[in-house]
Each structure stands twice: as C-alpha cells, then as structure tokens.
Amino acid sequence: MKLSIYNWSGALLLLMLTLSGCLKDNSNKDVKPINEITISDTTAVAAVLQFDTLTVKPDIKESIPVGDKGLVYEWSIHQNDSEDAYPVYILDSTRYLHQSIRVKPGIYRLIYKVTVKASGVSYFKFFDLKVINRFSEGWLVMEDLAGKTDMTIILGTDTSFHHIFTELNKDYVLNNPLQVATTNHYGEKSVWMFGADNAIELEYTQMTKLTDYTSWFWETPAVFHPQKFRQINTGVYILINNGLLHARFAGGFPGDVKYLNTLPFPGGKGDDYYFSSYTGVGPQPYTDEKTPYTAFFYDTKSKGFVYLSGASLIPSLVAFSAPQAGGYFDMRNIGLDLLAMDQGNAPYLNNAIFKDNSNIYLYQIDANRSDPAIAKKLITGDAPELSTFSKMTSSRKLQQIxxxxxxxxxxxxxPSGKARVIKAIPAGEQVTYLQCTGNDVMVGTWNGTEGKLYRYKISPLGDFQDVKVFTGFGKIVSMTYKAA
Incomplete structure (x- = not known):
C-alpha cells in the first residue's frame, strides 16, 4: 500500500513540472533595446600650438537614431605627462569641438564623451594630443585689471594672446602689478613678475608659477614693497625693496644663490637711505672695461649717487670720488629731485632728469668713464613747455629724448635744446606706459575701460613714421621682450 501511494505522488509531481514548463514566459515583455553609439574620427590632429583653436568633427553612428535632442556631449582634456595631479578641463558641450586650447605645453589626452539621455549610458573616444609652446619669443605686456595682474604676449607676427597669466595660473592671484622682467643666467632663463607686496618667478617656457619672493633671500625682508628689479649683467641681479638695495651675485661656484641682506650705505650710514627706483648700469665685472661702476643709484635722502662695486664676490655700495677739475657736477651731491632716468644712445650712457623749484635739468652720466659726469644742461631754458612733463624715455640711437x-x-x-610735438594722443586716452626699445617707441594708453598699445616706428631723424595699434588690454603697466 505504501508503495502505491509513493508512486502516485511521484507521477503527480512530474505532471505538474511538465505542465509548468509549457507555460508562456512574459517576464521580459517590457525590456526596450538601448541606443548603442559608435564613435569614429579622421579629423583630429596629433599636435596643436598653445592657444590655437582645435577643431574635431567625429562621426557618430546610432543603433536607434535620436540625434542631438537625445544625446549629451562633453569634451575634456587632461595631461598625461605630469607627475603631479593635474585637473581635467572641460572644453565644450557641443557635438563638434572648436575651441582654443589654453593649457600649458605637454602631452595630453583629449576625451570625447557622448551620453544617451534615455538610458544614461556614456560612450567615449580618446585622442592623443601634444600641445606645443608658442610663446618662445615676443613682447610680454603686464596689465592691471581692477587691481589684479594679467599678461598678454605679442608674437613676432603681431598676433596677440591675452590673459595668458590667468589662463595658465588659474589658482594664483598677483595683486597690483608693477613690473615684468626676464633674465638669462648662464643659459637658465626665467620670467619675473612683481606686484605691490608680492613677486613670483615663472617657468620660462610654460609660463607657470615656480617660486615666490619668500624663497629668494637668505633672510626674507620683514617689509616687501618692490620698486625695481634688474639683471645688470650675466651674474648679478639687483632688487630695490622699500628703498633699500639687495643684490644677488652668482658665478661658476656651487651652492644656493640668493639675495643678500640690505647693502649698507657708505660712510657708516647703514640703512639710512632710500633709493629712487631708477637704476643706471655700468660695465660687467672682469670684462676689461674702464670702471668698477656695475650699477649706480640715487639716494633721495642725501640727494646724491652711489655705485655698486662688482669687482669682488662681496658686493658693496661705494661712494664716488670727488669730481675732477672742471667736472660738470659732483656725483656725490646733486642736491635736486630725480624725476626720471633712462639709457641713452650708448650702452653705459644715462640721461637723468632733475628738477629744482622752477626748472628741469638734464644730467648725462657715462658709467664707463672714471669721471662719469659728462654733461649738464638746463632743459627749460630753451624748452619751457617741458617743465610739466609726466613721462620720458630716451632714444637708443640718437641724442634725443x-x-x-x-x-x-x-x-x-x-644738442640744440629744442623741443617739438611729434604725436598727439587721442582724446580720452591716458598714457600709462612709455618706452623706447631701439627702433620703436611703445605707448600704452587707458580710456577707463580698455588699454591700447601703440608701436611707433622711429624715422632716422627720430620722428614717428608709422604705427601699429594693438587693442584688448587692461591698463598697461610694464613690458619686456622674451627672447627664444
């Protein structure tokens, strides 16, 4: 009896399993096919010049075509060859890329991402891209944008690229710009940028921040208000900070090279001096030139010049000797206010403009003569209109200012003492920068909203014979030429 019951139960179980296997499966009737994307391209380039526009037009094939209304696009770029973490930059959100590549030179990966809205599934296409430095040579123009620093480069082709400092240094702000300069120290090149209370060094090729002033000194000054930086020869940099002079001497010897503490004024006066920001330059040491006047400076307290001796590895400020019989003036005791000074039409010749209560004077100083005072002239005697001048620059080729x-x-x-107007600046524009560069005079202007740069070509007689105008600047405060 038990056996019969067992057999019947087994048969019933088998019948139920068989019947259930014959039922229709409706569990996947709501599953929808997804739009699958395939991306291909033949338009991308392997390299692009920094700040050039890159155009890529990939081909997109869809298994269920929906077009732009159903797809989301994203173009981004990140650096492959950086040892440090480097941010991913989003370039655009368009089907095709047409954007300026404003990143530092290097090896990058360009990423194209296409996302299907309906499914949320993303598809990718990767491109190798080399960004090539295009800023090897040109004019660096430092600008003030509402108290913040930016910079433009003007290439030899007269092509301008604006905002290169802020584009390449997105995480750094330099306030109240004063001066931009370049140096070449035995083949090691740098760009230096100075603000009212800060200063930084830029990598020469990539134009990105390397160091700031706190690492430049053996003892960082308690007050940092830079007035003038200059490389006065291959191995010597000088920095006038808050009226006091720091020097950096470097030769072929090993070890760190930094700015020395404040150089003391001769005669036991220590730090009791305040230099004007104008610096005259003399010959480089050890070049068999005539004098040790590596550079000279005007003290606004004693109203006389002293010079920097570069004839040893221990630099010092030294008093000039008494003038020779019949000398034009005493370098130690001018007794006037220095308004401006600029290099003249010879390497070590400097034109210095002084004033007393009612007149302005030209003092000419040749730092490669044992008695550097070579001429003195009353300017307002023949050209009284110059008594209210606001800026000056000297010709590098002619005896003209x-x-x-x-x-x-x-x-x-x-020579004649005569002056004449050669150019009227357009109404509404204020001149913020004036400098002769040799064959040109650079004039920067500001109209309250935009800066302009006028580059005037100089005729053989010193007149302006043609002009090139560059626009789109902030307030121009400084310029320097960046050589290759």
Missing part, C-alpha cells in the same frame, strides 16, 4: 606733456609726445633734441 621723448617727453609726454599734456597728452602730447614731444621730441627733445639734446
């Missing part, structure tokens, strides 16, 4: 008076540029001829 350019003065800015009431928004007019005057050409002053030194």
């Amino acid at each position: 350019y003065f800015l008076v009431n928004n007019n540029i005057h050409l002053y001829d030194i």
